[in-house]
Amino acid sequence: MADRRQVIIKVFRKYGHSLGPESLEFLEDVLDRHEIALEDVEFSVEWLAKEYNKQDDAQMKVSLDVLSRVYDAFQNGDDGDQRHAQLDPDSHFFLIDAYDMPLWNWSTERSTFERAQGSLTSSGTAESRVTAMRNRLNVIKQCVLRNDHFSPSTLPSKDRENLLTIRSTKQLLGRAGERFLLFGMLTHSKEGKLCLEDQEGFVELDFSHLDQPSEGLFTEGCLALVEGDYTEDATFVVIAIGHPPCESRETSRSIFGHIDFLGKGATTLLEDKQFASRIQLELPDLRFFVLSDVWLDRPETLLGMRKMFDHCVETRFIPKVVVLCGNFTSVGIPQGNGREVRRYQDNFDALADLIAEYPLINGTTRFLLVPGPLDVTINSVLPRRPILPSFVSRLKNRISHVQFATNPCRFKFFDQEIVVFREDLMSRMLRNLVGVKPDVKNDDLKRYLVQTVLDQSHLMPMMTSIQPTLADYDHSLRLYPLPTAVVLADKYDRYQMTYEGCHVFNPGRFVGNSFTFSAYAPARRESEECVLEFDLDES
The missing domain is CATH 3.60.21.60 (Purple Acid Phosphatase; chain A, domain 2)
Incomplete structure (x- = not known):
């Protein structure tokens, strides 16, 4: 029973929600009512968590009323009995200009998006410039940490042994000779050396041992996953580099x-x-x-x-x-x-x-x-x-x-x-490649460009x-x-x-x-x- 409760709590936590005693008891009662086996609990609860998350009045602490409504809708199999009139394309076409889009900032404290308060300006501020770059990193990082290669299942399995753990540049200090996986932005230092920078610092990269990066184009400003060895001279010898995984x-x-x-x-x-x-x-x-x-x-x-x-x-x-x-x-x-x-x-x-x-x-x-x-x-x-x-x-x-x-x-x-x-994105990307430049044909370049833009979510x-x-x-x-x-x-x-x-x-x-x-x-x-x-x- 304790194992089942742990699975339920972890699934809802994955979607940024916490469960109170009443909601937890309700979910356990649903699982008992439908005789859900322990190995199927994660799948079943994840469906309910997803549906709860779609509700307009969903709160961080799960509301029992909303959760009950989600379950009742599932039980009734209600499609709203909507047999609409013929679709009208004109009434469902909306143009969204860049200056009309609302700004949603990623909150690391709440692990969700929060709408920015106040009006946006073309001049911006020093704080908004920092926030923009942090958003680029945090939006992708939360996807990476949710990816199957970085996020373990709530059930014990052998896959845990192959789990990749991302470290920060701060964790490299005093650990020369060890291998790490880092996530950060490719930048140049004041001395003109290529570095990987995250929110806690930066480390100089050495590409001398890297023959060919993974698919994609790497430019200054790209966010990358870099695997390598930290050396005594405070450089990071890269053995593999790739773009973050894309989330559907x-x-x-x-x-x-x-x-x-x-x-x-x-x-x-x-x-x-x-x-x-x-x-x-x-x-x-x-x-x-x-x-x-x-x-x-x-x-x-x-x-x-x-x-x-x-x-x-x-x-x-x-x-x-x-x-x-x-x-x-x-x-x-x-x-x-x-x-x-x-x-x-x-x-x-x-x-x-x-x-x-x-x-x-x-x-x-x-x-x-x-x-x-x-x-x-x-x-x-x-x-x-x-x-x-x-x-x-x-x-x-x-x-x-x-x-x-x-x-x-x-x-x-x-x-x-x-x-x-x-x-003219292709020429701009090719002019600003850093690290190891790919030796690929024309068709591969097109594919690499598409992969890079979508993997970078920008x-x-x-x-x-x-x-x-x-x-x-x-x-x-x-x-x-x-x-x-x-x-x-x-x-x-x-x-x-x-x-x-x-x-x-x-x-x-x-x-x-x-x-x-x-x-x-x-x-x-x-x-x-x-x-x-x-x-x-x-x-």
Whole structure:
């Protein structure tokens, strides 16, 4: 009986909850009522703990009333008897700008997220800069410690012998000659030497004995798991280095499903499953088009878009959303060049006139414009503000459903979260590699980039000295919980792949004689490559 109680307590503690005597007695009574064997207790209680955690009124100390409600819902098998009307995609589409996302800080004392108090500012403070970096580390660390390789089962097993224990840099002192596993951020010391830094200190790294790191790209600012030997000269000889394990969206949502990370209302996993199945049945043909590098200063770009719209009208295949990512000019606008600024605005006016020629598309399709590195916005640091309103006034007036988003931005569609990020990320990552550089082929580089971004749970896993970010809004680049899909719009080659259940794709560049873009299918949670090829001389 004592063993069973210990299992129950540890499972709820895993999800950040404590049990009082009444709740513990209730759970034991449930287990007795259903004659749950000791070896099945952990699985059964974990299901109840997850469901309890999803409730809006869930408290740290488990409420018996809420726990009873969860159990009763399970007993009744109640799906709410909801046979809804036909799904309305428009009422379940929400654009979330980077500056609208609420900030949730990780609390090490309470082992959960806490919403930041007060307003956020673009200038930030010294404290917010420290908090942003701590959040990056702590959000990933809590995932690592929950991973099966680092978190033991509540039941005795042989796996405990293979459990990996993470040490801090402070624990290295006086223990030369021993082997350790460390977790921290790759940084450079004042002397320019590569170090691993955690919240308790840092240690210099020696990569001379490391032939090849694990898969992924390692840059300054990345969080890494490093195994090696501590030496007499206070250096850490690395024998293995890897990115932290990625946690699936379902796992994260089962623990923090009650937290509204996007500010648009949290849904339960049950609601998510219902939406997912209904989208597959009722909206199998719905598509989101994603175009990148839409160079409006090139006449052939508008010809390519016209051909795309013509094809949509002819086949009656109208996309629900068209995401247009910058750059919207092939060259930057020189400072103070009034002629180029005027031309930049004229190009957006031409785009508005083109879309207005297609009433069916204009009336039903949402257009979302995301600025690129060369586009004119208020700021050049991440997250970038939308394109200046003065350039897109005609688009606002002539297009029925157009929105101008930040970079990055994300939108919530039923149970799905899609992140859109326009940055030349591949070249930036390759320019800033540290440690051992991988000798890999082109396809492997694409996979490594995707793995790195998702394992790091951040769109820009680098130091702010490499890519400045606004400290108060660093969370807008966070990829936790893992989104359903991530658009890494890049001038690099097109690709698409699914990693840990998250679909990541680069739509390619909408330039040249072969216009490439992607069509995302929410029903399948996958993207399709679309290519428009035609002879410009015949146009």
